[in-house]
Amino acid sequence: MKKHHFHFSFTPLGAAVALVLMLGTIPLAGSGPPGTNIKANLPYTPVVTPNGSTLPWKMVDGVKEFHLVVEEIQWEVAPGMVIKAWGYNGQTPGPTIEAIEGDRVRILVTNQLPEPTAVHWHGVILPSGMDGVQGLTQRGIAPGETFAYEFTLRQHGTQMYHSHGDEMTQIGLGTMGFFIIHPKQRERKIDRDFAIFLSEWFVAPGSSRPNPKIMTDFNIFTFNSRAYPGTAPLVARTGERIRIRFANVAQETHPIHLHGHSFKVVATDGGDIPLSAQWPETTVLVAPGQTRDIELIANPGDWALHCHRRHHPMNAMGHDLPNMLGVDQADVQEKIRELLPHYMAMERTGMGGMQAMAGHMAGPENTLPMMAGDGPYGAIQMGGMFTILKVRDHLKAGDGAAWYQPPEGTVAEKVPAGQRLEPTKP
Numbered sequence: 001m002k003k004h005h006f007h008f009s010f011t012p013l014g015a016a017v018a019l020v021l022m023l024g025t026i027p028l029a030g031s032g033p034p035g036t037n038i039k040a041n042l043p044y045t046p047v048v049t050p051n052g053s054t055l056p057w058k059m060v061d062g063v064k065e066f067h068l069v070v071e072e073i074q075w076e077v078a079p080g081m082v083i084k085a086w087g088y089n090g091q092t093p094g095p096t097i098e099a100i101e102g103d104r105v106r107i108l109v110t111n112q113l114p115e116p117t118a119v120h121w122h123g124v125i126l127p128s129g130m131d132g133v134q135g136l137t138q139r140g141i142a143p144g145e146t147f148a149y150e151f152t153l154r155q156h157g158t159q160m161y162h163s164h165g166d167e168m169t170q171i172g173l174g175t176m177g178f179f180i181i182h183p184k185q186r187e188r189k190i191d192r193d194f195a196i197f198l199s200e201w202f203v204a205p206g207s208s209r210p211n212p213k214i215m216t217d218f219n220i221f222t223f224n225s226r227a228y229p230g231t232a233p234l235v236a237r238t239g240e241r242i243r244i245r246f247a248n249v250a251q252e253t254h255p256i257h258l259h260g261h262s263f264k265v266v267a268t269d270g271g272d273i274p275l276s277a278q279w280p281e282t283t284v285l286v287a288p289g290q291t292r293d294i295e296l297i298a299n300p301g302d303w304a305l306h307c308h309r310r311h312h313p314m315n316a317m318g319h320d321l322p323n324m325l326g327v328d329q330a331d332v333q334e335k336i337r338e339l340l341p342h343y344m345a346m347e348r349t350g351m352g353g354m355q356a357m358a359g360h361m362a363g364p365e366n367t368l369p370m371m372a373g374d375g376p377y378g379a380i381q382m383g384g385m386f387t388i389l390k391v392r393d394h395l396k397a398g399d400g401a402a403w404y405q406p407p408e409g410t411v412a413e414k415v416p417a418g419q420r421l422e423p424t425k426p
């Protein structure tokens with residue numbers, strides 16, 4: 001294979017541009033990952049990857065050079081559950097790559113996995129030999145080897161990178177990330193730009209290794225490989241234009257629903273959707289192999305953002321157990337326990353009690369209760385693919401952790417005694 005030569009031939013202009021761009025990679029104490037915090041020096045609004053980070057880069061002879069290391073990692077899905085995942089640079093999804101249309105990029109990939117891999121730049125228009133399909137466009141990157149991918153970005157949009165060798169195992173264990181290409185000039189300013197990768201896993205309760213052989217029956221559902229209440233909220237100011245990018249290389253389709261807003265799907269992994277072809281939505285379906293960008297104007301409040309398949313904003317829920325809804329189990333609990341030793345008489349009135357039960361009953365090690373999260377009014381009874389868009393009129397430190405303070409008289413309340421309660425009838 002042809003060896004790469006890294007030339008150093010700076011022109012004064014190139015050096016100045018490089019200096020300005022590199023300033024963007026200097027981390028500020030307490031202000032997030034490198035590359036995401038000095039907006040003034042970047043010609044775009046940096047993407048925020050909740051629970052993740054942005055991959056730093058350096059200019060090498062006019063080429064933006066990134067370095068990914070694919071490796072086994074210990075990954076916390078949420079407090080109480082750590083898995084042995086495979087990811088890039090210590091994370092799953094791997095750090096978000098950000099670049100600009102027209103950039104020449106070089107991405108070094110070092111393989112620390114126990115088997116060969118290749119990295120596919122999903123949706124990126126590039127020379128075939130840089131496409132990263134093991135066996136088809138290159139030989140696999142053997143354990144310990146470093147490969148260089150290099151190409152010029154001829155488009156903009158939300159693309160992805162993911163393993164394209166032994167995909168069931170490698171993607172199933174977390175080897176994917178965002179590859180975001182900003183346009184040279186955006187027509188409308190974006191105030192906040194978020195990126196959320198959708199994934200599902202099967203991790204047998206009590207174990208820590210995701211099972212890569214599972215095809216349909218998953219038990220852990222994640223945003224950026226985190227399950228609620230481990231998902232970081234999205235924080236914004238009232239009236240801001242928000243872009244949220246979703247990506248999926250998993251097995252399931254995920255209809256992602258945002259409360260309290262009407263949004264437009266403005267782009268797919270194939271490019272921008274023309275204004276005349278955008279229509280309003282409150283739920284966007286993101287299928288495997290797709291990305292979808294939505295834009296909205298932020299309304300004040302705490303707004304649920306979640307997958308709308310009902311078991312996806314849930315954690316492991318023992319779904320193979322019998323249906324007990326409406327069954328008086330007072331007399332049969334002991335008999336059921338002869339068949340299911342750990343069975344508890346539950347769910348007669350619904351499954352909402354599961355969250356309270358999880359609080360005072362020891363479950364299996366290293367898994368997550370089906371429902372979790374306490375809000376200002378009680379148990380939220382959610383898990384999995386669930387997070388909160390927190391929009392405030394005036395942002396201040398700590399807003400990410402604080403609950404919305406609604407204006408007087410704008411919260412649903414119990415009807416006072418003595419008022420007429422007859423339902424209206426057709």
Ligand SMILES: [Cu+2]
Pocket residue numbers: 221252253254255307308309312385
């Ligand atoms: Cu889903």
